[in-house]
Amino acid sequence: MEKEVITKNMVINDVIKKYPKTITVFSKFKVDACCGGGFSIEKTAGASGIDMNSLLTELNKVVAASGK
Template sequence: MNNKITKSTIVNDAIKLYPKTIGVFNDFKIDSCCGGAVPIEEAAKRDKVDMVALLETLNKISAEG
């Protein structure tokens, strides 16, 4: 599977496609439980996270399988 994770990807969808990304969301302090039904861009703004760094890390992990 090689679907790129983008700022419009829903947090929970990224986790469903790539379960290992849960660790990334946790490391970046992104709420992936109650707040996981929003696009990554919205979650990053809400939680004051560097979206570029988050997306780079998520895509690195997702490429590993």
């Protein structure tokens, strides 16, 4: 089964639920996965001025490396 690509339009909580190891990436980038978790990656990370390309690259690396 091919793994899904994480995009900026995905909801943070949905990504974490499907790929639990991504929580470490959100934490590393200081993305609010608690209060901001109900919003898209773009909305929450963008509000904090986080580099979206770097964040998405790291998230997708974790997904590709994970068994799930």
